[in-house]
Amino acid sequence: xxxxxxxxxxxxxxxxxxxxxxxxxxxxxxxxxxxxxxxxxxxxxxxxxxxxxxxxxxxxxxxxxxxxxxxxxxxxxxxxxxxxxxxxxxxxxxxxxxxxxxxxxxxxxxxxxxxxxxxxxxxxxxxxxxxxxxxxxxxxxxxxxxxxxxxxxxxxxxxxxxxxxxxxxxxxxxxxxxxxxxxxxxxxxxxxxxxxxxxxxxxxxxxxxxxxxxxxxxxxxxxxxxxxxxxxxxxxxxxxxxxxxxxxxxxxxxxxxxxxxxxxxxxxxxxxxxxxxxx
Amino acid sequence: xxxxxxxxxxxxxxxxxxxxxxxxxxxxxxxxxxxxxxxxxxxxxxxxxxxxxxxxxxxxxxxxxxxxxxxxxxxxxxxxxxxxxxxxxxxxxxxxxxxxxxxxxxxxxxxxxxxxxxxxxxxxxxxxxxxxxxxxxxxxxxxxxxxxxxxxxxxxxxxxxxxxxxxxxxxxxxxxxxxxxxxxxxxxxxxxxxxxxxxxxxxxxxxxxxxxxxxxxxxxxxxxxxxxxxxxxxxxxxxxxxxxxxxxxxxxxxxxxxxxxxxxxxxxxxxxxxxxxxxxxxxxxxxxxxxxxxxxxxxxxxxxxxxxxxxxxxxxxxxxxxxxxxxxxxxxxxxx
Numbered sequence: 001x002x003x004x005x006x007x008x009x010x011x012x013x014x015x016x017x018x019x020x021x022x023x024x025x026x027x028x029x030x031x032x033x034x035x036x037x038x039x040x041x042x043x044x045x046x047x048x049x050x051x052x053x054x055x056x057x058x059x060x061x062x063x064x065x066x067x068x069x070x071x072x073x074x075x076x077x078x079x080x081x082x083x084x085x086x087x088x089x090x091x092x093x094x095x096x097x098x099x100x101x102x103x104x105x106x107x108x109x110x111x112x113x114x115x116x117x118x119x120x121x122x123x124x125x126x127x128x129x130x131x132x133x134x135x136x137x138x139x140x141x142x143x144x145x146x147x148x149x150x151x152x153x154x155x156x157x158x159x160x161x162x163x164x165x166x167x168x169x170x171x172x173x174x175x176x177x178x179x180x181x182x183x184x185x186x187x188x189x190x191x192x193x194x195x196x197x198x199x200x201x202x203x204x205x206x207x208x209x210x211x212x213x214x215x216x217x218x219x220x221x222x223x224x225x226x227x228x229x230x231x232x233x234x235x236x237x238x239x240x241x242x243x244x245x246x247x248x249x250x251x252x253x254x255x256x257x258x259x260x261x262x263x264x265x266x267x268x269x270x271x272x273x274x275x276x277x278x279x
Numbered sequence: 280x281x282x283x284x285x286x287x288x289x290x291x292x293x294x295x296x297x298x299x300x301x302x303x304x305x306x307x308x309x310x311x312x313x314x315x316x317x318x319x320x321x322x323x324x325x326x327x328x329x330x331x332x333x334x335x336x337x338x339x340x341x342x343x344x345x346x347x348x349x350x351x352x353x354x355x356x357x358x359x360x361x362x363x364x365x366x367x368x369x370x371x372x373x374x375x376x377x378x379x380x381x382x383x384x385x386x387x388x389x390x391x392x393x394x395x396x397x398x399x400x401x402x403x404x405x406x407x408x409x410x411x412x413x414x415x416x417x418x419x420x421x422x423x424x425x426x427x428x429x430x431x432x433x434x435x436x437x438x439x440x441x442x443x444x445x446x447x448x449x450x451x452x453x454x455x456x457x458x459x460x461x462x463x464x465x466x467x468x469x470x471x472x473x474x475x476x477x478x479x480x481x482x483x484x485x486x487x488x489x490x491x492x493x494x495x496x497x498x499x500x501x502x503x504x505x506x507x508x509x510x511x512x513x514x515x516x517x518x519x520x521x522x523x524x525x526x527x528x529x530x531x532x533x534x535x536x537x538x539x540x541x542x543x544x545x546x547x548x549x550x551x552x553x554x555x556x557x558x559x560x561x562x563x564x565x566x567x568x569x570x571x572x573x574x575x576x577x578x579x580x581x582x583x584x585x586x587x588x589x590x591x592x593x594x595x596x597x598x599x600x601x602x603x604x605x606x607x608x609x610x611x612x613x614x615x
Contacts, residue, residue, distance in 0.1 A: 056611075058611050058614050058615055059614075062614060119485075119488075120492070123489075123492060123494040124432075124493075124494055125492045126494075145478075145494075146478050224481060225481065225485075228478075228479070229437070229479060229613035229614055230613075230614065230615070232613070237614075240610050242341040243339055243340055243341045244340065244438050244439060244610075245439075245602075245603055245606045245607065245610075246340050246341055247603070248341070248344075251341075
């Protein structure tokens with residue numbers, strides 16, 4: 001009896017997933033498969049696009065750059081979002097609502113507008129350099145745009161909400177009393193953080209980090225505007241190939257390599273963090 | 280996301296208006312240029328014919344190819360770069376133009392082909408911010424590449440297109456009539472000498488911002504964008520010496536269901552009046568030879584077609600043939 005009930009509830013669960021699955025197949029799996037097909041058929045049948053892509057130091061450097069920037073952005077975002085999420089969780093409700101509102105509002109503002117704003121602020125004649133110069137911190141303006149520094153700043157800013165949201169969801173459920181208990185048991189503040197708070201928040205950090213990392217891999221607008229061509233990322237390479245050169249074979253190959261590496265990382269992450277989720 | 284929303288909103292307007300009047304879709308690059316196209320081409324056309332002209336954009340060559348291949352063409356008239364137009368025609372992506380509807384007898388023959396007519400033509404010109412250079416002001420393309428005489432960042436168009444490569448060769452001493460076939464090795468060697476000082480501009484608004492803020496005090500710009508900066512009261516230095524011209528073109532993607540209306544729209548856009556009004560608003564030159572007579576003399580003097588003495592015409596047919604090869608080298612060089 002019980003068995004039958006479980007089976008039927010599983011079935012109806014599958015039924016609920018059907019529309020989403022159909023959408024996913026129609027609008028994601030099929031187009032990706034078509035693009036993949038183009039990467040081995042255009043301009044002629046064969047693996048020449050992959051050979052070009054993986055045989056050129058320039059293209060390999062673009063891939064390396066992409067993963068390095070995505071990794072860097074993820075780490076910095078965690079470092080900033082963690083204290084923010086903790087503050088959100090423990091601060092008085094009205095204050096938390098205001099801070100939360102600011103974070104969400106920034107997320108809802110047009111991406112291009114925000115990136116453009118950073119471009120203006122970070123350039124040599126921009127407000128950041130002006131303030132640093134006025135304070136006597138620097139003599140010559142720093143090269144903040146057209147560089148990795150600019151890309152990292154812009155992307156971290158844009159990614160923070162995507163880290164705060166999952167992290168806050170997890171941290172909010174942690175009872176602040178556990179920290180008190182830790183200190184009563186003789187833990188230093190550092191021990192309380194690393195042995196109590198961090199492990200409890202780990203599932204939120206992991207899901208936030210994965211989301212930020214994967215989104216960073218595919219980012220186009222911010223790196224294109226704040227970075228130089230010397231530190232180009234894969235998304236821009238794909239746009240060049242598809243939009244400007246109308247070379248879908250190469251664009252498809254680049255997209256596919258990115259997809260495969262991303263899925264591989266995802267698989268690793270799932271394996272590493274499954275125990276936390278299923279506990 | 281923004282594009283998706285635009286698309287949805289657009290699909291909505293299509294559904295509503297289809298019942299009332301014929302609608303065609305005109306796609307261009309956005310910004311002040313498309314505003315002028317909308318005001319001086321689309322509006323008079325709609326007023327005269329009752330055909331609604333929906334605006335879309337920005338132009339995307341990948342999308343044109345996808346539409347034609349999938350057989351679902353939703354863009355009826357598209358503003359593209361002229362060299363791309365020639366290439367796209369070669370690849371069978373375009374409808375031949377109907378010259379019984381479009382009067383080509385008075386169009387600048389440099390910008391007329393079976394599948395495309397010019398929408399306007401423009402010059403790449405040397406521009407600078409006078410506030411950044413006390414004393415000598417830059418004047419020649421050689422100055423643009425001379426970082427000792429004129430230190431600071433320089434800004435160039437980021438995408439592979441006629442203009443920057445020609446400028447590098449001209450600055451290196453190549454005579455204008457010896458430019459083609461382009462000596463790419465020499466051009467990139469010349470660009471290498473200033474590579475660390477280059478900031479790339481992606482679109483017109485960015486180029487204006489870089490110049491006006493002094494972030495890049497000197498660069499190679501679309502003349503219309505400098506004209507717009509001047510009109511807004513910013514002090515700008517412009518040198519027309521060896522200005523390099525190229526053009527945009529109006530094309531009709533193959534398989535549109537509104538071919539007839541699309542041809543009529545192009546006829547309106549290339550009419551003396553349409554071209555004159557657009558030129559005055561955009562700072563780009565008209566391709567209709569009769570437009571000049573309709574324009575204010577002072578305005579005319581600021582347009583590329585008043586600067587023909589120093590003008591270097593980019594060989595758009597050469598570019599159409601070699602677009603892919605140049606593009607591949609261009610992007611690989613940029614990323615190095």
